[in-house]
Amino acid sequence: xxxxxxxxxxxxxxxxxxxxxxxxxxxxxxxxxxxxxxxxxxxxxxxxxxxxxxxxxxxxxxxxxxxxxxxxxxxxxxxxxxxxxxxxxxxxxxxxxxxxxxxxxxxxxxxxxxxxxxxxxxxxxxxxxxxxxxxxxxxxxxxxxxxxxxxxxxxxxxxxxxxxxxxxxxxxxxxxxxxxxxxxxxxxxxxxxxxxxxxxxxxxxxxxxxxxxxxxxxxxxxxxxxxxxxxxxxxxxxxxxxxxxxxxxxxxxxxxxxxxxxxxxxxxxxxxxxxxxxxxxxxxxxxxxxxxxxxxxxxxxxxxxxxxxxxxxxxxxxxxxxxxxxxxxxxxxxxxxxxxxxxxxxxxxxxxxxxxxxxxxxxxxxxxxxxxxxxxxxxxxxxxxxxxxxxxxxxxxxxxxxxxxxxxxxxxxxxxxxxxxxxxxxxxxxxxxxxxxxxxxxxxxxxxxxxxxxxxxxxxxxxxxxxxxxxxxxxxxxxxxxxxxxxxxxxxxxxxxxxxxxxxxxxxxxxxxxxxxxxxxxxxxxxxxxxxxxxxxxxxxxxxxxxxxxxxxxxxxxxxxxxxxxxxxxxxxxxxxxxxxxxxxxxxxxxxxxxxxxxxxxxxxxxxxxxxxxxxxxxxxxx
Amino acid sequence: xxxxxxxxxxxxxxxxxxxxxxxxxxxxxxxxxxxxxxxxxxxxxxxxxxxxxxxxxxxxxxxxxxxxxxxxxxxxxxxxxxxxxxxxxxxxxxxxxxxxxxxxxxxxxxxxxxxxxxxxxxxxxxxxxxxxxxxxxxxxxxxxxxxxxxxxxxxxxxxxxxxxxxxxxxxxxxxxxxxxxxxxxxxxxxxxxxxxxxxxxxxxxxxxxxxxxxxxxxxxxxxxxxxxxxxxxxxxxxxxxxxxxxxxxxxxxxxxxxxxxxxxxxxxxxxxxxxxxxxxxxxxxxxxxxxxxxxxxxxxxxxxxxxxxxxxxxxxxxxxxxxxxxxxxxxxxxxxxx
Ligand SMILES: Cc1ncc(C[n+]2csc(CCOP(=O)(O)OP(=O)(O)O)c2C)c(N)n1
Ligand code: SF4
Ligand SMILES: [Mg+2]
Numbered sequence: 001x002x003x004x005x006x007x008x009x010x011x012x013x014x015x016x017x018x019x020x021x022x023x024x025x026x027x028x029x030x031x032x033x034x035x036x037x038x039x040x041x042x043x044x045x046x047x048x049x050x051x052x053x054x055x056x057x058x059x060x061x062x063x064x065x066x067x068x069x070x071x072x073x074x075x076x077x078x079x080x081x082x083x084x085x086x087x088x089x090x091x092x093x094x095x096x097x098x099x100x101x102x103x104x105x106x107x108x109x110x111x112x113x114x115x116x117x118x119x120x121x122x123x124x125x126x127x128x129x130x131x132x133x134x135x136x137x138x139x140x141x142x143x144x145x146x147x148x149x150x151x152x153x154x155x156x157x158x159x160x161x162x163x164x165x166x167x168x169x170x171x172x173x174x175x176x177x178x179x180x181x182x183x184x185x186x187x188x189x190x191x192x193x194x195x196x197x198x199x200x201x202x203x204x205x206x207x208x209x210x211x212x213x214x215x216x217x218x219x220x221x222x223x224x225x226x227x228x229x230x231x232x233x234x235x236x237x238x239x240x241x242x243x244x245x246x247x248x249x250x251x252x253x254x255x256x257x258x259x260x261x262x263x264x265x266x267x268x269x270x271x272x273x274x275x276x277x278x279x280x281x282x283x284x285x286x287x288x289x290x291x292x293x294x295x296x297x298x299x300x301x302x303x304x305x306x307x308x309x310x311x312x313x314x315x316x317x318x319x320x321x322x323x324x325x326x327x328x329x330x331x332x333x334x335x336x337x338x339x340x341x342x343x344x345x346x347x348x349x350x351x352x353x354x355x356x357x358x359x360x361x362x363x364x365x366x367x368x369x370x371x372x373x374x375x376x377x378x379x380x381x382x383x384x385x386x387x388x389x390x391x392x393x394x395x396x397x398x399x400x401x402x403x404x405x406x407x408x409x410x411x412x413x414x415x416x417x418x419x420x421x422x423x424x425x426x427x428x429x430x431x432x433x434x435x436x437x438x439x440x441x442x443x444x445x446x447x448x449x450x451x452x453x454x455x456x457x458x459x460x461x462x463x464x465x466x467x468x469x470x471x472x473x474x475x476x477x478x479x480x481x482x483x484x485x486x487x488x489x490x491x492x493x494x495x496x497x498x499x500x501x502x503x504x505x506x507x508x509x510x511x512x513x514x515x516x517x518x519x520x521x522x523x524x525x526x527x528x529x530x531x532x533x534x535x536x537x538x539x540x541x542x543x544x545x546x547x548x549x550x551x552x553x554x555x556x557x558x559x560x561x562x563x564x565x566x567x568x569x570x571x572x573x574x575x576x577x578x579x580x581x582x583x584x585x586x587x588x589x590x591x592x593x594x595x596x597x598x599x600x601x602x603x604x605x606x607x608x609x610x611x612x613x614x615x616x617x618x619x620x621x622x623x
Numbered sequence: 624x625x626x627x628x629x630x631x632x633x634x635x636x637x638x639x640x641x642x643x644x645x646x647x648x649x650x651x652x653x654x655x656x657x658x659x660x661x662x663x664x665x666x667x668x669x670x671x672x673x674x675x676x677x678x679x680x681x682x683x684x685x686x687x688x689x690x691x692x693x694x695x696x697x698x699x700x701x702x703x704x705x706x707x708x709x710x711x712x713x714x715x716x717x718x719x720x721x722x723x724x725x726x727x728x729x730x731x732x733x734x735x736x737x738x739x740x741x742x743x744x745x746x747x748x749x750x751x752x753x754x755x756x757x758x759x760x761x762x763x764x765x766x767x768x769x770x771x772x773x774x775x776x777x778x779x780x781x782x783x784x785x786x787x788x789x790x791x792x793x794x795x796x797x798x799x800x801x802x803x804x805x806x807x808x809x810x811x812x813x814x815x816x817x818x819x820x821x822x823x824x825x826x827x828x829x830x831x832x833x834x835x836x837x838x839x840x841x842x843x844x845x846x847x848x849x850x851x852x853x854x855x856x857x858x859x860x861x862x863x864x865x866x867x868x869x870x871x872x873x874x875x876x877x878x879x880x881x882x883x884x885x886x887x888x889x890x891x892x893x894x895x896x897x898x899x900x901x902x903x904x905x906x907x908x909x910x911x912x913x914x915x916x917x918x919x920x921x922x923x924x925x926x927x928x929x930x931x932x933x934x935x936x937x938x939x940x941x942x943x944x945x946x947x948x949x950x951x952x953x954x955x956x957x958x959x960x961x
Contacts, residue, residue, distance in 0.1 A: 047958045193956055240960045246952060256951060263948055270709050272701075290939035292946030295708055295932060299701065300734040307698040307731070308705025311674070314692055315709035337695050427952040449639065466690040466706075466713050469669045474638070474684050476693025477677075486640060487685065 014224075017231045021050075021080025022187065023088030026179060027105045028097030030063050030073045033176035038075025039422075040180055044193045046247040046424055049237025050079035053535065055087035055608065056420045060277070060360045067129040072104045079187075081236040085388070085535030087421065089610040093186070095179050097121060097153070099130035115146040116182065118175065120154035149228045153178055160218035161211035170208065174215035181219025188234045191216060243426040250389035250418035251278070253425060254348065255285035257396035258320060259292050264397065265404060265436035267318035268293040272308035274301050274327060277360045278416040279350040282322045302327035306334040306347065313343040314475075316440065316465040318400060320346040325354045325367050329374075335409060336375045337477045339501070342453070342461050344403035344410075346396065347371075347381075351415040351531075353606045362606025363417035365531050366582035371411045372560060372589070378498045380505045382406070383560040385413040387534035390425035392418065395557060397436070402508055404438050407460040413559070415581075417532045417608050438463070444470030452485040458511070459504035508561050515563035519545055519552030524622045526573035528598070530556040530586055533579055533609055540614035549622050559586070562593070570596050575621055577601060579614055633658040636668060638688045644679060649800035649826035650747060654686055656807040664714075664814050671714045674703040676728055678720035679754045680747035680826070697728025700735035703742050704928075711929045714814070717744040722752045725761040725783060736790040738928040739818040745810070746783060746821070749828035750835045757831035769831075784906035784920060787821040788899045794820035795902060795920040800827060801840045805851070805917060812919055818927050838910050839917075848910055852918035857889035860914045868913075875908060894922045 024041070028034045035056055042054050055076040064071030078088035093114035096102035098121040109115060122135055142148045157178045158171045166174075177194075184191055194216060202209035223229055248256070262269035273283040273296065287296040295317075299305040306321045313319035323331065328349050338345050351367045353359025371383055382402055386395040392414055399410040441462045444450055452473040453461050464471040473485055481488035482497060517526070519541060529537040534555050541553040554569055556562070570576055570590065578587040579601035587600040601617045603609060636658045644650045661671075671689040675681035677696035684691030690713075694702045699717045707715050717735075724732050724746045735742060751769065752758040758771040762783065766775040787795050794816040798809040806824065813820035825836040838848040850860035850868070858868035859880070867889040869878045878884050893901055902921035909915060940946075 043956055047956055049958060049960060196956075237960070242960050244957050244959045246955055246957045259946070259951060260948055263946075268709070270705065272705055289946060289951070290936045291943040292951070293936065293940075294946075295936065297705065297708055297932075299704075300730055303698055304701035304704070304731050304734065307694070307701030308708070310694075311692070311702040311705030311707070312709035313705075314672075314690075314702075315706045315713070317709040319705070319709070333695055334698065341692070427957065430948045433948075466672050466710065467669055469667065472668055472689050474673075474687075474691035474693065476685070476691075477695055478693065 014229060014232050016188070017233050019233050019235050020082055021078060021084065021235060022092045022233065023076065023078045023090065024093045024095070024183065024187075025074055025076040025091050025105060025108070026095045027072055027074040027101035028176070029066055029100070030059060030061070030071045031066065032073070032097045033173065034073045034075050034097070037176040037180045038077060040194045040197060041183060041189075042077050042422055043197075043247055044184065044189045045077065045079040046245065047193050048189060048235075049240075050235055051082065051084050051238035051240060052247065052423055053078045053084050053087045054422045055417065057607075058361050067098055067100055067126045069100045069104055069130060072101050074101070074105060079235060081238050083238065085538045086608070086611060089612050093183075095183065097175065097179065099126045099132055099136070102136065103130045103132065109146060111145060113146050114149065114186070115142060116149045116151060116179070118153035119150040120152050151182070151222065156218060156222060157215050160214045164207045164211040164214070166207065166211055171211065174211050177212045177215035178219035178222075181216040181221075182223050185220045185223030186229065186232055188232055191220060240424060241426060245424045245426055247422050248389055248393070248425040249281070249420060249422045250386065250392045250414055251281040251350070251420070252285055253390055254386070254392040254396055254414060254419075255282050257393035258286065258346075259289055259294060260393070260433060261397040261400040261436060262293070262318045264433055265318060265400065265438050267316070267438070268295065270309065270312035270317040270319045271296045271322065272299050272305040272312070272319070273297070273322045274299050274305045276302075276324045276327050278352055278419045279322045279324045279327070279348070281419070282348070282350075302330040303334060306331040306338070309345055310334060310338050310341065310343060313338070313345045314341075314466065316463070319344075320348060322348040322350065324350050324352045325370070326357065328367060328370060332375050335381065336377065336379045338409040339375070339379050339381055340477055340479075341475050342407045342501070344400075344407055344463065346399050346403060346410055346412055348396070348412045348414070350419045351413060353604070359606045361416065363415045363532065363608060364581050364604060364606065365415055365533070366585065366604065367413070368559065368582065368585040369588070371413065378502060380502050380560065381409055381411055382505055382508055383411045383413065384558055385531040385556070386418055387531060387555055387557065389418055389421050389423045393425065397434070398557075401434075401436050402511070404436060404463070405460065405511065406458055406504055406508055407463060408505060413531060415532045440465050441468070441471060443468050449484075451483050453480060454483050455500075458507055459500060506561050509564050512558050512563060514565045515554055515556070515569055517552050517554045517569055520550055521552070522572040523550035523552055524573065525549070525551040525575045525577060525618060526570065527551060527553045527614070527618065528556065528570070528576055528578050528586070528590065529553070530559055530580075533581065536609040536611050536614050537579055539611045540618060543611070544615055544618045549618060551618050551622060556586075559589075567594050570594055575599060577617060577621055579609060579617070581608070631662040631668075633662060636661040636688050638686050640685050642686050643682065645830050647829040648679070649749065649828070650680060650683070652800045652803060653745070653747060653806065653824055653826065654683065656803055656810060657687070660807050660811045660814070663811065666714050670712065671716070672706060673716045673718055674699045674706065675718040676720070676723035677754065678723045678752070679828070680718055680720040681723060683718040697723050697726070698731060699723070700728065700731040700742070700744065704735055704738070704740045707740050707742060708929050708932060711741070711933060715742050717742050719744065719746050720753070721746065721748045721750060721760045721762045721783070725781065725786070733786070733790045736787055736792045736819045736821060739791075739793055739925050740929060741818055741927045743813045743816075743820045744822065745813070746823050747826040748783060748823050749826045749832055751828050751832035753828045753831055782906055782909070783823045784821070785903060788903045788906055788921065791899075792821050792921065793818040793925050794922050795906070796820070797823045797825070797915075797917045797920070799825040799836065799839050799849070799917060802917070809918065812922070816922060818925055839915060848914055850914040850916045852892045852894070852905070852916050852920065854892055854894045854919070857886045857891050858916075859886070859889065868908075875904060875913065877913065894919050896921070897923060
């Protein structure tokens with residue numbers, strides 16, 4: 001949401017309007033470089049000190065047929081002078097690079113919003129590909145509803161780069177920089193960060209670099225000189241806590257958190273992974289950090305990926321595996337093995353739209369029951385979930401702390417929305433980061449037989465490493481006798497072991513913080529959320545409270561086990577609402593565990609909740 | 624560090640667990656030979672890990688007084704790969720069966736071999752699924768009647784060593800459970816090889832597939848049916864060592880020595896041949912048309928996966944210094960809020 005103040009000054013004949021924030025979306029063909037443009041605008045806004053939240057949204061096909069509706073790729077950015085939690089519901093400005101982009105994105109633009117279109121792209125063929133019977137720019141409709149700004153972007157870009165002697169195709173590839181330049185002018189941003197980016201990125205291609213620089217400046221200058229724009233906008237730096245910030249995506253923060261957890265526990269990081277959207281970027285990121293002792297292994301499939309992680313865990317590494325839903329299916333047998341072996345291991349699931357291949361590039365939260373219950377036998381595993389891009393950094397360290405304290409594989413949930421979205425992250429001082437102490441038993445030389453399943457007060461067994469004299473032991477997927485670890489088919493022992501493994505996971509509740517609640521301690525409604533819906537639920541509950549509604553918000557990081565005080569919290573409100581991007585999975589867990597009639601707000605459209613959707617449901621339940 | 628290594632015996636490598644294979648099973652013999660060669664390798668038990676999948680054969684790790692993981696069906700090569708990457712100092716063995724390695728685990732076997740991870744993979748080939756009580760396996764002959772193929776199997780078997788060679792194996796060997804000396808020596812060679820060693824052991828499942836390897840195991844028959852490979856030596860076999868293998872064009876043929884044919888006319892074994900053609904040809908020699916070669920088919924040197932990976936880690940550290948978290952967090956453009 002953006003509150004406007006009156007125009008206060010003028011620049012180049014244009015008036016400057018001070019905004020609290022703005023939501024902007026760049027939309028174009030998959031080949032138009034919209035993701036790059038969006039990232040640049042994000043970075044520039046972050047460097048300008050704004051709080052930011054982003055939502056990249058792109059098709060599963062790398063290059064869907066040019067100009068088609070299926071091929072539209074978008075990047076949404078919300079930047080503000082205030083704390084923000086979501087990439088914004090309604091667009092204040094939309095840049096549409098072609099008719100297909102206009103068609104698929106227009107409905108999100110607010111009435112009287114800024115609509116910038118590349119009119120050169122509205123030719124007969126493109127209109128047909130977008131299923132337009134007539135040119136929407138010509139019938140006056142758009143002008144009535146929006147502040148339409150038609151820019152001959154293709155021509156202007158070609159003119160701007162004419163001296164570089166590029167092919168038409170290469171010249172047209174600079175259009176995203178023209179669009180960026182225009183937005184930078186519109187929102188009073190500096191060109192410097194993007195100019196620096198161009199220098200670095202195209203260092204080996206001076207002609208392309210120069211063309212992009214020129215296109216960027218041409219876009220900026222166009223804004224300044226054209227009559228089309230009456231206002232330009234300014235957004236003050238956000239009032240973020242003092243510190244040095246970096247703009248991180250969820251996958252990047254996850255990767256950095258993994259490296260940090262390894263350092264803090266004095267371990268080398270091992271990642272076994274098989275590429276899958278939207279998890280691959282963690283593999284890419286980590287494969288660059290070999291000087292941190294990180295070893296990445298691109299396995300032949302997800303089974304081998306987790307298999308290798310189990311081997312590395314046995315060897316004493318900080319072992320991890322990353323994937324998304326379809327890969328987690330393949331891993332499930334090995335997850336059961338890791339569970340019965342009682343080895344520490346992180347299984348990181350960046351959820352995407354399912355079932356099966358589903359919506360590979362879209363977001364969803366529909367794997368919760370899969371990771372909770374999707375294994376044979378009684379196989380409970382701890383589950384934690386990140387709530388935002390920067391939160392991945394903390395969550396993955398917490399997961400590793402749990403894994404090593406309890407000798408158990410831990411599942412970390414993120415999703416496509418968190419993974420690809422970005423936000424400012426205050427860089428912690430390394431001294432602020434909590435050490436993760438790990439002990440391994442030392443050599444045994446008195447002839448005693450080592451007891452690999454002798455447990456401590458938390459019920460965790462020792463993590464004995466190969467290479468240690470006297471501790472030779474065998475572990476396996478067969479049921480084992482407690483204490484000795486020897487294979488055992490004894491009925492009572494099996495009951496004991498199943499109970500013990502479950503109790504061990506339940507004991508984690510004593511080792512994690514109590515659940516916090518925002519808002520009244522009791523009242524009409526509690527919104528209970530988890531994962532990537534954090535931003536929408538936070539903003540929606542804040543606004544509803546401002547409207548006088550008695551609503552509180554609890555956002556779960558720990559999904560198994562739940563925090564100890566959760567039941568008490570749930571019983572302090574007349575109603576409980578669980579908004580989820582699935583058909584009611586946490587809702588089912590809450591109902592079955594506490595016999596509480598939790599209500600659901602459910603959506604599976606490959607898109608995050610808008611704040612309005614959550615607010616409407618809250619109003620309805622509290623009316 | 625200890626100055627004097629204690630002298631170990633095969634008993635030092637036996638765990639305290641009762642061995643639970645059927646009496647008469649060929650697995651006993653392989654276990655015995657493994658324990659027997661262990662002291663000669665000069666590696667203390669704590670530095671050795673046996674990793675296995677699922678099957679009768681895969682119970683093996685429980686019986687060794689070393690570290691061990693009894694994994695899940697077919698996945699031992701993957702588990703062992705991760706272990707070896709994380710701990711190149713360990714000596715890692717993979718014990719697997721014909722079903723474990725070639726059915727459910729075919730993919731992992733293929734990739735472990737092509738990566739040349741320094742593992743010793745020993746595949747107990749009994750041409751049957753033992754643990755699940757007698758279904759046919761990928762190495763069961765065509766027409767094999769089993770519980771799941773009452774009218775005979777209609778799928779073609781594969782040749783494990785041909786597969787391994789096709790996967791660019793650097794070490795490929797074969798032995799027979801009852802030829803204990805040969806078996807021990809073959810396991811020792813496998814242990815000494817740097818890179819993936821793949822060893823097929825003909826193993827008798829006397830309960831579900833008794834006598835599957837009789838032609839190769841039986842004292843009276845074996846001399847005519849198997850051929851012991853020796854590097855640099857001609858391919859000679861037969862009770863009287865009077866028969867040999869000669870190349871006719873690119874096809875092997877059996878010839879009688881004497882009557883104008885000399886040893887020099889025969890095919891000479893070269894386990895170090897860079898091109899795997901020779902080893903592949905040997906792997907295709909099957910009973911009853913040919914004597915089946917046993918011993919080391921191929922032993923060549925290639926960098927191991929874990930070595931190359933760890934070299935990159937060292938190189939990255941050398942070039943950029945030991946990774947520092949504070950520096951990591953500064954990657955990209957940062958800004959400061961006062
Ligand atoms: C995922 C899975 N599928 C099936 C099985 C059942 N199973 C156990 S062992 C086995 C075949 C073993 O055959 P092989 O590898 O030849 O070993 P052997 O028992 O002959 O030594 C099968 C099918 C299993 N344990 N796990
Ligand atoms: S079933 Fe066959 S392979 Fe398995 S233990 Fe018995 S004899 Fe050995
Ligand atoms: Mg078998």
